Amino acid sequence: MTTPKRPKASPKTLTSTRKPLTALRVVARAPSGVNATSTPSPEDIARRAYEIYLGRNGASGDPVDDWLQAERELMFPAKPRRVAMASA
Numbered sequence: 001m002t003t004p005k006r007p008k009a010s011p012k013t014l015t016s017t018r019k020p021l022t023a024l025r026v027v028a029r030a031p032s033g034v035n036a037t038s039t040p041s042p043e044d045i046a047r048r049a050y051e052i053y054l055g056r057n058g059a060s061g062d063p064v065d066d067w068l069q070a071e072r073e074l075m076f077p078a079k080p081r082r083v084a085m086a087s088a
Helices: 042-055 063-075
Strands: none
């Protein structure tokens, strides 16, 4: 007695019908009441993320977190704080 053979799967049945993701674009939305100054270029974000990495002295971390932090910093720069000067 022989074992029945399974039909071979065609390449079409093995592939997904969805289109592959070619790039992931993260879009940060401004919190309500805050206007973004401008959209930084990916090169600017990458440069700032690398600076954040170097600020950790190359210690391990999450590159995505560095990217998102860089994006936030460039889109919503911190306002300079006023420091009270001691009177002489």
